[in-house]
Amino acid sequence: MRTRFTCLEMDGLRSLRGVVLHPEPLEVLLDAEGTATRDVIAAFTLLRELAHGRLQQHLSRPGVTDGLRSPVRLSLSVDWNTYRVELQRFPDGVWRLVEETLDLLAGVAAELIAPGQEPPPAEEALLASYADLPPEEEPRAPGTGAEEEARMLGDLVHGAMRSMAALLRGFRVQPAGAFDVDAESFLVLEEPDVDLPANAVWDRVQSARAASLRIPVLLFTPSVALADAFDLQDVQRVETPTDGASSFRPLLARKEPTG
Numbered sequence: 001m002r003t004r005f006t007c008l009e010m011d012g013l014r015s016l017r018g019v020v021l022h023p024e025p026l027e028v029l030l031d032a033e034g035t036a037t038r039d040v041i042a043a044f045t046l047l048r049e050l051a052h053g054r055l056q057q058h059l060s061r062p063g064v065t066d067g068l069r070s071p072v073r074l075s076l077s078v079d080w081n082t083y084r085v086e087l088q089r090f091p092d093g094v095w096r097l098v099e100e101t102l103d104l105l106a107g108v109a110a111e112l113i114a115p116g117q118e119p120p121p122a123e124e125a126l127l128a129s130y131a132d133l134p135p136e137e138e139p140r141a142p143g144t145g146a147e148e149e150a151r152m153l154g155d156l157v158h159g160a161m162r163s164m165a166a167l168l169r170g171f172r173v174q175p176a177g178a179f180d181v182d183a184e185s186f187l188v189l190e191e192p193d194v195d196l197p198a199n200a201v202w203d204r205v206q207s208a209r210a211a212s213l214r215i216p217v218l219l220f221t222p223s224v225a226l227a228d229a230f231d232l233q234d235v236q237r238v239e240t241p242t243d244g245a246s247s248f249r250p251l252l253a254r255k256e257p258t259g
Contacts, residue, residue: 003167005186005216006080012072012087013039017245024234026212028219029248030227031238036246037190037220042067043074044171044188050085051168053128059095068095076168080105083164085125096121102160110157130158131165176204176219179211186216194223205229
């Protein structure tokens with residue numbers, strides 16, 4: 001079954017304020033200014049570093065925190081399984097996670113970090129630790145019905161954590177003209193050229209469509225000609241006023257997905 005994004009929520013990253021997207025399997029974002037492109041890529045980069053357990057290392061890089069507005073809230077739903085985090089900047093200048101949750105379509109929720117509960121705010125995400133737990137090598141002795149149910153739920157949660165971590169860790173930005181497909185992750189493609197020859201437009205469209213049959217694809221471009229070559233239902237126009245919040249408007253009205 002093909003993996004797909006079902007919802008993406010972003011808040012607290014420069015131009016991204018209360019953004020809620022329900023991406024198509026192939027999502028083309030027509031962004032003339034390039035502001036939202038930069039900030040969406042920053043959001044995915046932050047999620048990737050969380051999944052690797054490298055948050056503080058990432059935040060220590062020059063300019064990274066310049067685009068963050070506390071609190072930062074990110075939520076990614078993949079096949080209706082949702083990974084949600086909230087980061088806040090504390091008085092000592094350190095960014096910490098005050099919420100980290102994995103909600104599964106099966107009705108199971110794993111509250112890794114919850115407001116007001118143990119463990120306290122953390123400097124690194126717990127997703128990485130749980131996702132990297134080695135599989136049990138020894139057969140487990142049968143337990144009671146309740147114990148077996150708990151084990152089953154635990155296996156379900158850990159499997160979802162491993163899948164989510166693999167998806168996020170595979171994130172990288174690639175040029176729309178030449179890219180590699182990672183079956184465990186998703187594609188974020190950039191086409192910075194505004195004026196593309198017709199053969200290049202055709203090549204970009206066909207390559208992106210073919211990839212989207214296997215994995216989710218997000219393509220960012222300032223080119224109206226390239227965006228027009230895709231189906232209207234796959235395109236959103238992004239507008240960002242100076243020092244303002246980006247707005248995302250589908251060129252064709254969409255039905256909000258249901259679970």
